[in-house]
Amino acid sequence: MTRKLFAALALSTALSAPAMAFDITEMSDAEKAAFGEAVKAYLMENPEVLVEAIGVLEERQQAVEVQNDKVLVQTNAKELFDDGYSWIGGNPEGDLTIVEFMDYRCSYCRKAYTEVEELLAKDGKIRFIVKEFPILGQESDLSARFAVAVKQLAGDETYKKVHDELIAFRGSVTLESLARLADEHGVDKDDVLKRMNEEEVTAVLRANHQLAERMKISGTPAFVIGGEMLRGYAPLKTMQQIVADQRG
Structure with missing residues (x-):
């Protein structure tokens, strides 16, 4: 597996956790370091991935806030x-x-x-x-x-x-x-x-x-x-x- 592909799969897995069985705690220190460098290099070369991930996170946060507001209205x-x-x-x-x-x-x-x-x-x-x-x-x-x-x-x-x-x-x-x-x-x-x-x-x-x-x-x-x-x-x-x- 190429370094870029590994980083892409790792990042995708991390963003979709806990659905997939990716556990960074099982890595050795050397593997963790390599993983970090691979992800960093991938994001530097493909910053649009990070922008897209932030967009998804903001949408999820907004959905949570809307639901929380509905509870506040009902409660009060x-x-x-x-x-x-x-x-x-x-x-x-x-x-x-x-x-x-x-x-x-x-x-x-x-x-x-x-x-x-x-x-x-x-x-x-x-x-x-x-x-x-x-x-x-x-x-x-x-x-x-x-x-x-x-x-x-x-x-x-x-x-x-x-x-x-x-x-x-x-x-x-x-x-x-x-x-x-x-x-x-x-x-x-x-x-x-x-x-x-x-x-x-x-x-x-x-x-x-x-x-x-x-x-x-x-x-x-x-x-x-x-x-x-x-x-x-x-x-x-x-x-x-x-x-x-x-x-x-």
């Missing part, structure tokens, strides 16, 4: 889809639910906002849940606290209006700017600013952060679409395809 289904405090939009009686973990100061969340709004408008059968998940600093935290406080004090309709304005807001988020926003929507600014620091609001954000940690979510936006996770921004067509796949 109650907190994701029926927590009793998150805002629910779209079609509350829809046949499929999308959950978004978002931060008002996140540029990709702002980009995703337009895509999600279009998806909900075009589909009409999607139940949509927002999880306030402020991770980008003080202004993110202030925005989320304000939105949650508005929902608790003024209800879902006013929350949606405030949510839409906060996601598009380009100025600095301060207590003063939030007080003006409350006035614009007929919400008592003193009540809202007071509620922002109370346990009722803090408990919601704490629960969302704990859920995100269990779901291994560290960035925004992050979506749960039916039983599948989408980590990061995706264009409308991608989300539509995932929705179609989930519906089967």
